Amino acid sequence: MQLLLVEDDEMLGEAVRNRLQKADWRVDWAKDAPGARLALTDHGYDAVLLDIGLPGGSGLGVLQHMRSRYDPTPVLIVTARDQLSERIQGLDAGADDYIVKPFQLDELGARIRAVVRRSQGRVSPLITYRDITVDPARRAVSREGERVSLSVHEYRTLLALMEKRGWVVTRDQLEDAVYGGSSSIESNTIAVYVHQLRRKLGDDLIVTVHGFGYRIGEERA
Template sequence: MRLLLVEDDAMIGEAVQGLLRAEGHAVDWVRDGLQADAALRAQRYDLALLDLGLPGRDGLDVLRALRARGDRTPVLIATARDAVAQRVQGLDAGADDYLLKPYDLDELLARIRALTRRAAGRAEPAYELHGVTVCPATREASVNGQPVVLSAREWAVLEPLVARPGVVLSRAQLEDKLYGWGDEINSNAVEVYIHGLRKKLGAGFILNVRGVGYMVPKP
């Protein structure tokens, strides 16, 4: 997934960015509200992790502007503002969830998975088809009951496909889930990971729509 991290604390930002990248996500990190607003206008994200007390422009103003232009990007507020009134204010401004600092990193990952699953219109955590089961929530996959180990990059390609079964995603759309700002893009990376996924999950699990992109069938 492609995530926007909005955090002005360097230590927290580095830790969270490292964690999310280790999970296979592409992460763009900005440190003030003006940069956050510009990034959200320029790039489509699967989720924004938004601090509130930001230089330049307050996080609530960034959130209100996002919703005012009809952008439905899931927003998880992560902040030290712990008063009930402030939490209500953030949720009423359009946030999808609220996480107080200091937070547990495992809980952060779980909330991100829940929000992105909800945004894709899927309540169930697992995708099943022809003996293949994929559970992005636990990063577990199996074929006919036998566990299959997938790399973080393979998950990064697979997750957007199983989140929207029946929808064709282009190579550029899948690359967008693999690379953040400044990352060197390998021209055939998507094809390499698709090939690896087909070897592990079955040749027909991911379909190639010639000239358009890739999809997994609807269960």
């Protein structure tokens, strides 16, 4: 999962970025409004954490720019301003949720996961297929109710496939999900993780689509 953090406070931004990276998010950090607009033009994100008071413009301006371009990326506004009118203004501009400083980092993480779930059409925090359940909030995997131990890379591979179940996920997409776009990856690395997942979760869980990639679940039309 990739997130854009838009925050000019160095101390807060560092704390938020470090906490989210520990939760397996890849975080880009923009410290002003022009940098945020540029990042949103050049990259696709799963969510945006957006401060309202920014150098070079306002967070609301960034949000309005996103929505004017029909960018549906979920946005969580992060601000020190707690007046009801400002909350309403942010939500009316297209924000998906709102959190007021100071906040607990655990609550922030939960709110991010919630807006991402809603954007993906998921209400439940759990992702389930057959007897396999993935809990992204706890980074836990179970089979028939029993916890399954996975390496970090195996877990990221499984999560990428489960989130897109029914669709083919290419090797490049899996590499990006696991390594964040690193170019120094052995050519058979993803195949090794898929092999390990089949061994731990069932031989027929992951389908190889030759020449394209891998899929979990029946192919969607």
